[in-house]
Amino acid sequence: MIAMPYVTPVAMPYVTPIALSSVIPIALPSSVSTQPVARSLARPLALPNVLPIHIPAKLRTIIKAMRQSVQLLTATSSACLICGNTDSRSRHPRFISLCTPCFRQIPWITRIECDVCGRPEYCPDCPRRSDAAFLCNRSAVRYNTRIREWLALYKYRGHEALAPLFGEMLTAAYQGLVKELRPRELRNETTETLYPIDALIPVPVSSERLAEREFNQAERLGAYLAERVQIPLHHVMQRTRHSGKQSYKTRGARLRDTHNLFTADPALTASLLTARNQSHIRLIIVDDIYTTGSTANACATALAEEIRRQRPAVFVELFILTLARS
Ligand SMILES: [Zn+2]
Ligand SMILES: [Zn+2]
Structure with a gap:
């Protein structure tokens, strides 16, 4: 399970902050009473291309931000093949598997x-x-x-x-x-x-x-x-x-x-x-x-x-x- 960054809940009358923060990790404890709300949100989240149009724009922005965060976390987990460095900033496009210090060592x-x-x-x-x-x-x-x-x-x-x-x-x-x-x-x-x-x-x-x-x-x-x-x-x-x-x-x-x-x-x-x-x-x-x-x-x-x-x-x-x- 990927740890999500904290997302500021936006004031929306029909989506509680609990339901929103519970959707991405998917696994929800059975005791949580917001289960139906979470389920109805989890479905469109799992299939991002069929987001129902009734989801407000602000919520869609949050979903997008969450998705980008997941991508970012996934990208940084691809460690440099040589030294294991997980810092993926400004890697050479043709040598993406190497961190910048290792790339600079190529003679x-x-x-x-x-x-x-x-x-x-x-x-x-x-x-x-x-x-x-x-x-x-x-x-x-x-x-x-x-x-x-x-x-x-x-x-x-x-x-x-x-x-x-x-x-x-x-x-x-x-x-x-x-x-x-x-x-x-x-x-x-x-x-x-x-x-x-x-x-x-x-x-x-x-x-x-x-x-x-x-x-x-x-x-x-x-x-x-x-x-x-x-x-x-x-x-x-x-x-x-x-x-x-x-x-x-x-x-x-x-x-x-x-x-x-x-x-x-x-x-x-x-x-x-x-x-x-x-x-x-x-x-x-x-x-x-x-x-x-x-x-x-x-x-x-x-x-x-x-x-x-x-x-x-x-x-x-x-x-x-x-x-x-x-
Ligand atoms: Zn390296
Ligand atoms: Zn020669």
């Missing part, structure tokens, strides 16, 4: 220094990469301590309510990428069809990792984005082996480790190409974290090889979209 990447990997600072890696199978990576946020903690809540503790939050972050990165890909004079156009992306491809995890976590984070992120921006999601990639935790390895070890780590399923690739029967195809590979880019590049290499094998004449552009840039 957005707002300035890109490396056009290839989307790094917000000087990048020593991309100039020495000679085998990039993708055009560029864009990430929504920096992979800092805060994001690592938030992702851990999601990945390891099954805090599923966080999925839309990360999905919205990825959507922001997608919108930034699409805007960048447009000709300069069309950057401020709102339509996303100016640089259409044909499909989203999630980076698969190994069956060992899937058993451990019960879900593939890249797949969930991809599914959210696919739904959000109405682009098909195609699960064409397969992982050939379990490569262990990438975060504990050196750059050289990661590069060696990811060699032939993925294959593109021939039948699923064929159905993707049939669905998009065109001479030029643009695909986005979706993953959670970009570190050296070796995982994403291995995935892009395998996908490009399979497409080239099946349709040598098709011109393929592959992009990487990740939640966080390490």
Whole structure:
């Protein structure tokens, strides 16, 4: 039962203050003698769209105020997903699940220094990469301590309510990428069809990792984005082996480790190409974290090889979209 704020009774000869204050909580003690009055009021209150016209304007104002108070109380009970703060004042419209202090902690990447990997600072890696199978990576946020903690809540503790939050972050990165890909004079156009992306491809995890976590984070992120921006999601990639935790390895070890780590399923690739029967195809590979880019590049290499094998004449552009840039 929701506690109602006190409402000043208005002088109305045929509605007693007792009946009015008893209507909203619905449950009335049987001893209350105003039961018939309460019942006759409770009925229209329960069905607000059929309020009888004989209810005076002042009473309707009170009912409206009560209803707004209930809504307000309900809204403040939606606590911030990260810290549990129930203060819902001025939440960001796209990130309503976060309180303002938590929203301000999101380390957005707002300035890109490396056009290839989307790094917000000087990048020593991309100039020495000679085998990039993708055009560029864009990430929504920096992979800092805060994001690592938030992702851990999601990945390891099954805090599923966080999925839309990360999905919205990825959507922001997608919108930034699409805007960048447009000709300069069309950057401020709102339509996303100016640089259409044909499909989203999630980076698969190994069956060992899937058993451990019960879900593939890249797949969930991809599914959210696919739904959000109405682009098909195609699960064409397969992982050939379990490569262990990438975060504990050196750059050289990661590069060696990811060699032939993925294959593109021939039948699923064929159905993707049939669905998009065109001479030029643009695909986005979706993953959670970009570190050296070796995982994403291995995935892009395998996908490009399979497409080239099946349709040598098709011109393929592959992009990487990740939640966080390490
Ligand atoms: Zn918070
Ligand atoms: Zn770079």
